[in-house]
Amino acid sequence: MINKKSIERYIKNLFHGEALGVDIKKLGEGVQGAGFLVEVKTRGRTMQYVIKGLFPEGLEHDYPADRAGVFLLDLEEFRNLPQHVKAVDVLSEMEDGSIKSIGGGREYYLLMERAKGKHYFNDLAAFSKKERLEPPDIEKIRSMTSYLARIHSVRKDSRHLYWRKVRDTIGHGECLMGVFDTYPDGTISYDEMAAIEKKCIDWRVRLKPKFRRLCQVHGDFHPGNIWFQNNRDFILLDRSRGPWGDAADDVTALTINYIFFSINNSGRVQGPYLEALNLFYDRYIDETGDNELFEVLAPFYAFRGAVVANPVFYPDVSTENRHKIISFVHGVLDDESFRVDKVNEYIKTR
Incomplete structure (x- = not known):
């Protein structure tokens, strides 16, 4: 040893x-x-x-x-x-x-390369001024789905690491419970936070037998960490919380933003945002054949929903739209399997 x-x-x-x-x-x-x-x-x-x-x-x-x-x-x-x-x-x-x-340090820092390009949040903001996706938008989504399909094809056999990823998604200080602990008082009630957390624990039991899904992940594949140099090539920042997990972690980290930006713009998921959501899932499933993905997305969407509903991270979201995101979280957790065609139903569940 x-x-x-x-x-x-x-x-x-x-x-x-x-x-x-x-x-x-x-x-x-x-x-x-x-x-x-x-x-x-x-x-x-x-x-x-x-x-x-x-x-x-x-x-x-x-x-x-x-x-x-x-x-x-x-x-x-x-x-x-x-x-x-x-x-x-x-x-x-x-x-x-x-x-x-390596002992004795008062603080620790990470030195890394500088990324160049424009982060994907710019594209999401621009969707609000469009009636439909344009060819560059489609090309970027195809580039991201192909990338995820490629890294998710790298598998590892370890039930412990899979169980840890699911457990961390719920209980880690950077994930669902930790994010809720940063909410200002009055954003949502403690009882509602607990209700979401309890539903996620029930989902943890359902996901435990699915440990063979363990694959290579980025761990924080959200728009701020995706920097495009052109319509196809991008570089990533800030891989997080370990190299192994469920593909659902990366998928929800990105796709929650199509839902969030659309709700924030129009109160529902529609237009280019809904088109992007459908395109992403169609392309990803076509490239991976991972139809089981829809059966495991719920607790990962709960974590990501808690992030975008957090007024500390996104202070300009209206109270009404913030509650719609929380309703989306409940709706997904209450369903047997996530369905893209029910995304607006999830928003109305509470």
């Missing part, structure tokens, strides 16, 4: 050459991970430390970033509780097998 030679080199460097010997042996393991005793001999004394590692499956320890997050919090907080052992450092094993310290 650990690279003993690299850790030995790290310990010797930590002691600035004063370590005469380093002995590492396994202490044991439990449900979450394993512990290793590190004995360091210097002139005149022997010191003992323990290295802990976490198993990389289940309990939300699936990705290296998950495990790093656990240990970084341990490093920060062990010292703040009386009579608790102190954490010394957080170690990262690099691609070449070397060990690097």
